Amino acid sequence: MDEPKRITVRQMRAGQSGKVVHVMGGVGLANRLNSLGIRPGKRITKVSSMFMRGPVTIQVDRAQVAIGHGMAGRIVVEVV
Amino acid sequence: MKILLMGNPNVGKSAFFSRLTGTKVIASNYPGTTVGFTKGQMKLGDEIAEVIDVPGTYTLEPTSKAEEVASQMLLEGDLVIDILDATNLERNLYLTLELLERETPVIVALNIWDDTKHRGINIDTAKLEEHLGVPVAPTVAVTGEGIKELVDRIPEAVSRKMPERTRDERWAAVGSIVNEIQTITHHHHTWLDHLQDTSIKPMTGLPIAALVLAASFFVIRFIGENLIGYVMEPLFEKLWVPLMMRLSDLLGSGGFWHDVLIGKLFDGEIDSFQSMGVLTTGLFIPLGAVLPYILAFYLILGLLEDVGYLPRLAVLLDNLMHRLGLHGYAIIPTMLGLGCSVPAILATRILESRRERLIAATLISIAIPCAAAQAMIFGLVGEHGAQYVVMVYGTLFMVWLFLGFILNRTVSGFSPEILIEIPPYRLPSWRTVLTKLWMRAHGFLKEALPIIMLAILAVSILYSLGVFDAIADFTAPVVSGVFGLPKEAVVAIVVGFLRKDVAIGLLAPLSLTAGQLVIGCVVLTMFFPCIAAFVVLARELGFKGLLTAIGVMLIATFAVGGLLNLVL
Numbered sequence: 001m002d003e004p005k006r007i008t009v010r011q012m013r014a015g016q017s018g019k020v021v022h023v024m025g026g027v028g029l030a031n032r033l034n035s036l037g038i039r040p041g042k043r044i045t046k047v048s049s050m051f052m053r054g055p056v057t058i059q060v061d062r063a064q065v066a067i068g069h070g071m072a073g074r075i076v077v078e079v080v
Numbered sequence: 081m082k083i084l085l086m087g088n089p090n091v092g093k094s095a096f097f098s099r100l101t102g103t104k105v106i107a108s109n110y111p112g113t114t115v116g117f118t119k120g121q122m123k124l125g126d127e128i129a130e131v132i133d134v135p136g137t138y139t140l141e142p143t144s145k146a147e148e149v150a151s152q153m154l155l156e157g158d159l160v161i162d163i164l165d166a167t168n169l170e171r172n173l174y175l176t177l178e179l180l181e182r183e184t185p186v187i188v189a190l191n192i193w194d195d196t197k198h199r200g201i202n203i204d205t206a207k208l209e210e211h212l213g214v215p216v217a218p219t220v221a222v223t224g225e226g227i228k229e230l231v232d233r234i235p236e237a238v239s240r241k242m243p244e245r246t247r248d249e250r251w252a253a254v255g256s257i258v259n260e261i262q263t264i265t266h267h268h269h270t271w272l273d274h275l276q277d278t279s280i281k282p283m284t285g286l287p288i289a290a291l292v293l294a295a296s297f298f299v300i301r302f303i304g305e306n307l308i309g310y311v312m313e314p315l316f317e318k319l320w321v322p323l324m325m326r327l328s329d330l331l332g333s334g335g336f337w338h339d340v341l342i343g344k345l346f347d348g349e350i351d352s353f354q355s356m357g358v359l360t361t362g363l364f365i366p367l368g369a370v371l372p373y374i375l376a377f378y379l380i381l382g383l384l385e386d387v388g389y390l391p392r393l394a395v396l397l398d399n400l401m402h403r404l405g406l407h408g409y410a411i412i413p414t415m416l417g418l419g420c421s422v423p424a425i426l427a428t429r430i431l432e433s434r435r436e437r438l439i440a441a442t443l444i445s446i447a448i449p450c451a452a453a454q455a456m457i458f459g460l461v462g463e464h465g466a467q468y469v470v471m472v473y474g475t476l477f478m479v480w481l482f483l484g485f486i487l488n489r490t491v492s493g494f495s496p497e498i499l500i501e502i503p504p505y506r507l508p509s510w511r512t513v514l515t516k517l518w519m520r521a522h523g524f525l526k527e528a529l530p531i532i533m534l535a536i537l538a539v540s541i542l543y544s545l546g547v548f549d550a551i552a553d554f555t556a557p558v559v560s561g562v563f564g565l566p567k568e569a570v571v572a573i574v575v576g577f578l579r580k581d582v583a584i585g586l587l588a589p590l591s592l593t594a595g596q597l598v599i600g601c602v603v604l605t606m607f608f609p610c611i612a613a614f615v616v617l618a619r620e621l622g623f624k625g626l627l628t629a630i631g632v633m634l635i636a637t638f639a640v641g642g643l644l645n646l647v648l
Contacts, residue, residue: 014281035141035143035174037171039251050396050398050399054395055408055497055498057280057395063501064280064502064504065499065500065502066395066398066408066499066501067498068407070497071497071499
């Protein structure tokens with residue numbers, strides 16, 4: 001069994017799933033993500049990312065959310 | 081009694097509103113369709129109730145302007161119809177629990193109910209009702225299913241006034257409710273799901289975007305051109321013009337009233353484009369030249385909106401838009417601007433910061449040609465060859481990029497990153513698409529027809545008074561010197577302030593070269609938005625913002641017009 005690893009959403013591969021651990025820096029972003037259902041403990045899947053530091057699309061339950069590259073680097077997830 | 085329609089963005093509140101009130105409103109498949117709030121009325125028993133379509137919100141803790149508006153309006157309502165997207169219950173229920181902590185009575189609509197079945201979602205509504213303690217009814221607002229049942233249960237709505245909880249407690253409560261009432265069976269990826277993924281991955285998404293935009297352009301052009309060539313022009317030439325020729329004879333082929341109503345005759349004939357009479361050109365421009373493009377454009381835009389394509393375009397173009405000081409979502413007001421600047425400038429409210437709104441509104445009013453301006457471009461430049469049309473569009477696109485680039489470096493403040501929900505693709509219902517098309521076409525006729533006829537009336541009066549000759553002489557150094565246009569072209573530029581499309585009739589008789597027409601079209605598009613757009617711009621940006629926009633516009637127009645004159 002692989003140990004769970006902590007990486008950011010930015011570092012995830014397309015198609016990879018992980019559990020949100022926390023959102024780094026500032027409550028503002030954490031609050032906005034929270035209202036979209038992206039919160040600690042939630043399982044998310046990365047759908048795709050645009051090249052050249054473009055937005056990252058993730059799947060949360062049955063909704064897809066596009067988040068900026070910078071924000072994606074602040075969401076920490078646990079992947080196996 | 082005041083009824084508020086509340087819920088997350090893009091759950092179908094506007095469709096719901098139309099169903100309840102019979103008032104037609106624009107509904108689309110992307111978050112943020114409703115930026116202001118719309119009021120309407122419905123019958124409730126013997127009473128007339130006021131219904132308010134509140135902008136979508138994820139939470140009552142205001143994290144954005146739209147959410148601030150929503151939580152303020154909650155204080156004024158007597159009843160809330162909380163509309164949920166049944167296919168995304170967990171996230172939607174968070175707002176419901178927040179609402180149940182407030183004073184206002186709540187009734188819950190599980191909307192988009194039809195989608196739950198083929199997504200393998202099973203919801204026990206009776207149990208959900210037990211958990212929430214307020215009535216719950218499944219609905220499909222687009223078709224009207226379940227709306228009546230919901231309305232019948234409005235009297236049962238109650239105010240729970242549940243004790244206030246923390247955010248984590250609320251999410252925990254949501255989690256346990258969802259666990260108990262919802263079961264999900266495996267569902268196979270449909271072709272729409274696959275298309276959803278391919279159109280957002282960069283390697284496949286960008287070619288798809290290029291294809292969609294190119295196809296849209298050609299289809300709009302095709303429909304517009306054929307409506308003009310096979311429907312509107314024959315109608316005017318065969319039916320209306322002969323009638324007007326009779327009137328012309330009755331008026332003695334000349335004199336003040338003849339000039340006002342019929343306009344100038346060319347070789348004894350009426351020319352619908354150039355005669356400039358209120359009843360000839362004044363009717364032909366809005367109905368014959370512009371309306372066909374309005375219909376074609378809004379049909380395609382409506383389809384793209386309702387399928388849910390635009391937010392994907394926003395993600396794909398996010399990178400580019402960041403160089404202009406915007407983020408991808410600004411593509412939505414920009415696309416609306418290709419139809420009309422007024423709703424486009426209003427739609428910049430979906431952008432979070434003042435800086436973004438200033439940049440987006442300025443770019444739209446300068447570099448994005450509205451349908452009227454595009455009808456002018458096609459009408460004037462089109463017959464000289466496609467390369468000139470490309471020149472006009474190419475120039476405007478470069479102006480858009482370049483100005484955005486400069487504004488991004490000079491306007492203070494910051495532009496946040498994109499954070500949007502991407503709606504699932506939905507097969508559009510023809511009813512919604514056609515209703516929306518009708519509303520927008522009707523809106524165009526209501527707004528544009530009187531102004532165009534008035535503008536043409538003003539033009540013929542000012543001509544006969546010699547006012548335009550005086551203006552033409554005065555502005556000749558700029559118009560002829562900088563832009564290389566005959567001095568009479570200034571009339572088109574001045575009248576362009578009222579409506580862009582009237583300029584077709586004013587530039588056409590000047591027998592300009594193809595190059596001059598390109599310059600004329602670019603200058604007319606960039607130089608001052610029409611009066612309606614100007615008013616909205618002033619209201620949205622405030623005095624200082626408006627001055628900034630005008631300053632940028634003046635400099636850009638002279639620079640670009642002058643440069644084109646040197647090149648062409």
